[in-house]
Amino acid sequence: MNERHLLSQPLSRRKFLRGAGVALALPALQSVAPRQARAEAAAATSGAPVRAAFIYFPNGVWEKAWVPEKTGRDYELTPSLEPLGELRSDVLVLSGLDKKNSHGGDGHYAKTANFLTGMPVAKTTGKDISSGGISVDQLMAQHVSGLTPLPSLELGTEPVISGIDSNVGYTRLYGSHISWQSPTRPVAKEINPRLVYQRLFGRGTHSSSAQAESYQNLLDFVLEDARQLRPRLGRDDQFKMDEYLDSVRAVEKRIEYATRQEPREWEPTLDPAELASRQPGIPRDFREHIEIMMDLIVLSFQTDSTRVCSLMFANDVSGRNFSFVDGVRGGHHELSHHENKEEKIDQYQRINRWHVEQFARLLNKLKSIQEGESTLLDNSMILFGSSMSDGNRHDPDNLPILLGGRGGGTIETGRHLAAEGQVPLCNLYVSMLDRMGVEVEAFGDSTGPLAGV
Amino acid sequence: MLTRLSPAVCCRLLLSPFLLVLLFVAAAFSAAAAEEAEQKLAAWKAMYQDKIHPIIESRCLECHRGEEAEGEFDLAPFVDGDSAAAQMDLWDRVAKRIRLNEMPPEGSPQLTDPQKSDFYRWIDSRPEQDLCNQLATDETQAWYRGHVMSRRLTRTEYTNAIRDLLSLELPAGVELPSDGGGGEGFDTTGDALFTSAIHVESYLAAADRLIEQAALDIATPSESLSEREAASQTLRQFARRAWRRPPQDAEIERLLVLFETERAAGANFVAAVRQPLKAILVSPHFLFVVESEPEEGGVQRLTPHQLAMRLSLFIWSSIPDEALLAAANSEEIYTPEGLRKQVRRMLADPRARALGENFGLQWLGLSNLATTATPDSELYPEFSSQLASDMREEAVRLVAGVFREDRPLLELIDADYVHANGTLAKHYQLDVPADAPWQRVALESRRRGGVITLGAVLTASSYPRRTSPVLRGRWILEEVLGSRVPPPPPGVPALEEAHEEGKKLSLRERLEVHRANPECASCHNRMDPLGFGLENFDAIGRWRTEDDGFPIDAAGKLPSGEAFSGPEELKQVLLRRQDEFQRHFIRKLLGFALGRGLNKFDDCVITDSLEALEANEMRAAVLIETIAASYPFQHRYFKAAAADPSAAAR
Secondary structure, three states, X not given: OHHHHHHOOOOOOHHHHOOOOOOOOXXXXXXXXOOHHHHHHHHHHOOOOOEEEEEEOOOOOOHHHOOOOOOEOOOOOOOOOHHHHHHXXXXXXXXXXXXHHHOOOOOOHHHHOOOOOOOOOOOOOOOOOXXXXXXXXXXXXXXXXXXXXXXXXEEOOOOOOOOEEOOOOEEHHHHHXXXXXXXXXXXOOEOOHHHHHHHHHOOOOOOOHHHHHHHHHHHHHHHHHHHHHHHXXXXXXXXXXXXXXXXXXXXXXXXXXXXXXXXXXXOOOOOHHHHHHOOOOOOOOHHHHHHHHHHXXXXXXXXXXXXXXXXXXXXXXXXXXXXXXXOOOOEHHHHHOOOOOHHHHHHHHHHHHHHHHHHXXXXXXXXXXXXXXXXXXXXXEEEEEOOOOOOOOOOOOOOOEEEEXXXXXXXXXXXXXXXXXXXXXXXXXXXXXXXXXXXXOOOOOOOOOOOOO | OHHHOOHHHHHHHHOOOHHHHHHHHHXXXXXXXXXXXXXXXXXXXXXXXXXXXXXXXHHHOOOOOOOOOHHHOOOOOOOOHHHHHHOHHHHHHHHHHHHOOOOOOOOOOOOOHHHHHHHHHHHHOOOOOOHHHHOOOHHHHOOOOOOOOOOEOOHHHHHHHHHHHHOOOOOOOOOOOOOOOEOOOEOOOHHHOOOOHHHHHHHHHHHHHHHHHOOOOOOOOOOOOOHHHHHHHHHHHHHHHHOOOOOOHHHHHHHHXXXXXXXXXXXXXXXXXXXXHHHHHHOHHHHEOOOOOOOOOEEEEOOHHHHHHHHHHHHHOOOOOXXXXXXXXXXXXXOHHHHHHHHHHHHHOHHHHHHHHHHHHHHHOOOOHHHHOOOOOOOOOOOOHHHHHHHHHHHHHHHHHHHHOOOEHHHHOOXXXXXXXXXXXXXXXXXXXXXXXXXXXXXXXXXXXXXHHOHHHHHHOOOOOOOOHHHHHHHHHHHHOOOOOOOOOOOOOOOOOOOOOOOOOOHHHHHHHHHHOHHHHHHHHHHHHHHHOOOOEOOOXXXXXXXXXXXXXXXXXXXXXXXXXXXXHHHHHHHHOHHHHHHHHHHHHHHHHHOOOOOHHHHHHHHHHHHHHHHOOOEOHHHHHHHHHOHHHHEEEXXXXXXXXXXXXX
């Protein structure tokens, strides 16, 4: 077992792993110095890949200020969508999409955990937690795994909501997870931008291979521990040991990836000085936190560190104080329960609009990055939406969904596409999976690909 | 409507002919509830017949039919809704296997997504069952079945374990993801703890840096001690603490392979020993609460070392120390006196602060205070992250103090002191120097003291720009009294808080309108009065006598007819309901200790605890003792793991 790593690894891993003189950092995903020759070779043989991001915001929207009246190309930018401005030609506005498996259950938890699975969320305060299915981002990640240093990134801004809601009979962790590796396994999200950056780009350029081997030996040892332990555990406990085993293997793969010699399919170059300059600081407030997290999405896509990403602006039922937005005085969840009162609706709508501004900023950044003849935005699919429509009614139909980017030239943007009669949101996911090269017959409650995309 | 009758009214009714009317109303009321339950059950049965039975037939029966059924699990008898309803518990198991995607097994025709949807919806729409009729079945005896018990350490426990093992904080740049909660609401619930790749990355990075930094006791090789022997000694000693049990020889041998591999690669002795030391910290034997199965299945007592681990997680949220391990080695911990001695010793230890910091904050819903409390800086410029952290500390000290100093449990409702430092005392207008350290401050009045007037609670249950009697009332009902407050039913018309032209209404007046709507009133009549009792505290917990130009009216009247005004009288109301509080509190404590949701069998522990409390002048420490000595804490259900081909294939 140990010999395998000592003898069969021609390249030393350590240089990717160890910062000069510092105690060991997390294994770096790629060396910071551009691997110029390999990148050129890769670019000559293949085009830029398609990337997908799924961005969630809580508490729904005020539909009357969100959904355009007209459909097709001539749709008008509603007050909430106004920040899109010129980007309207890069965005597909979607309305009328529905999540039928969220009509029952609780107002929040049964809608958020399955935002990307489309399946029924198990009603439980802990035992047998299930989001019904794998989430669309994780399904994509499985398929592109091995092509990039990281299969996917899962980002957020807040810690997991603690405790259970005994009144409705759900654990609150449902409101904190949209990425599910399997129906029964939520993926932990990273909320500290500095750690995300370190995870992506490591600490330094001088690492040693012996250290990488040490790591590998160590992981082999603990894998063996877990393998020996597993059969001695009860059935339910074994599933937990499996999570550990899978996670250790995922880290092993990362280390292996960093030592790979063969050229990558797509390896854009980025000036090390620029990369270093984009190391995030500590966010001073929520606005900065969001901005930095979105910059990290741009950076990870730009460097092809990953092609799949999810981001939760906040956990569900977030009561974040939005008084930093002009004309808003109060918390998000509180104002989303607007009770049809004008003054509250106005503030709710301003919060919605602020969210669209952030989305637009992300799209603009993606658009500013050239990839050959096209832009990074052209090669992306950035889904932006919430798991309910009107926060006062908690309805999971007519969901507010925007899709930015052209998916590598396969999506005709610049339109408002209004689905007729309870079309599953999962139909859109089927279409996106297709663009990502993942062929599925069905996903979640889908009835086919989304017509007109 | 019955709940609106005050006791006084009830007494008069008892003496009058209205008694008959009352009884009639009550009977009609329960008849209506029974009818509703009946309808739910009928719909559930119909759905079985319609949607589920065809799935069972096409996807399950091929194997699960008749006497030869796979796993002795025969689904053939369930031909209609009635037969399905006759064995409700069985469907839990079916649902679990399907949700885990274990059934139908690989290679068999799978359930389609629409079939899964139907099945999950059917399971979740199952009506509540009358458990008392099923007390004696095999299924209900095995109360641990289906719970994860060999869980990983929570973030808090991991951090504490590192602190106690190495005397080090987690290194900068290592941050474990936060944990959610399950069961009775705690992160100790194995079912709700998950392991992702970023956990393992953090464990690895932490172990790597910690072992380099730690002042470890590494044996020095000498003429009489070979390198291998020195390494072996060092590893054995460290593994014993980290893994909470004596390591086996084979385990030490494997660790030594790591040492020798490093040494052969040119590392010096100390560097080479560090490698297996790191492995000990990334091993599942350190990261998981390992309760491995004995040969024989069924309900078994935990080994002394497993019991020691449960005990130290309960009281310290950390791993056992040398003394506790010694008590496990000698099996002293198995005796009632030995266990009691350990509990008292551990409560006296500073590490027992975890009962406040971990159990207490989770019970009170304050674990994420930094993100959940967001007072508006325009209205409350005095609120800062430092103040938030002081408020958090106050809560920790209150809960931990009650246990550590064996104080009356009811001080959690009403105490004649608060824990404060100079900053917090100033916030509370208490006469303490601004730079005073943390201390117990005696109160002149009972306005403060107890959990409901904690600054953290008052702030967390407010909106950014105002207080919320509704949220505060709900908080008291749920967290102190253990009541359930259902969310507003769907389809309730939007609340109209409209007011007469030109007249500005106080918050209370606006909420009175709210409660005038009968659909809202049934719950808000329970919540709002409790919350109004705290109106003298503003949205960051300061005392006030007016709000927005209106004098504060802190009077409340409950559906029971109890009337009160202000926090002091409100606490008296809660003290009169102390039975509800005690039962709820013990339930929470037991749920935290066991790391799972409770069932009816656990009620006997709650009853025992209540009696022990009574017999000990209501002093709190006996609760820890009673739980630690209880049957469910010391035992678990084991089932010999079947040979699992999928594991071998991995």
